Amino acid sequence: MGNEIKKTVDDVKDAVKEGIHRGNAAGERDARATFGDVMTPGEKVSSVTREISEDAKAGVDKAKRTLRDAT
Numbered sequence: 001m002g003n004e005i006k007k008t009v010d011d012v013k014d015a016v017k018e019g020i021h022r023g024n025a026a027g028e029r030d031a032r033a034t035f036g037d038v039m040t041p042g043e044k045v046s047s048v049t050r051e052i053s054e055d056a057k058a059g060v061d062k063a064k065r066t067l068r069d070a071t
Contacts, residue, residue, distance in 0.1 A: 007068060014061040014068075021058035025051045 028051035032044060039047070 010068060011065050014065045018058045018061035018065075021054045021061065025054035025058065028054065 028047045032039065032047050036044065
């Protein structure tokens with residue numbers, strides 16, 4: 001019983017983190033869509049890099065949940 005509670009708590013934590021990371025990635029896309037014309041090339045590259053990083057972090061959180069639920 002204790003393991004199931006811990007598993008559920010960990011799943012919720014990872015789901016929240018995943019949502020935050022996906023939101024941050026979407027924010028970067030929105031920022032480029034809104035301010036892309038006035039952003040320097042360096043700012044655009046940084047924005048794309050942050051978006052990719054946030055997507056990767058979200059993917060890790062999802063993978064942790066998937067792996068945990070498979071066991």
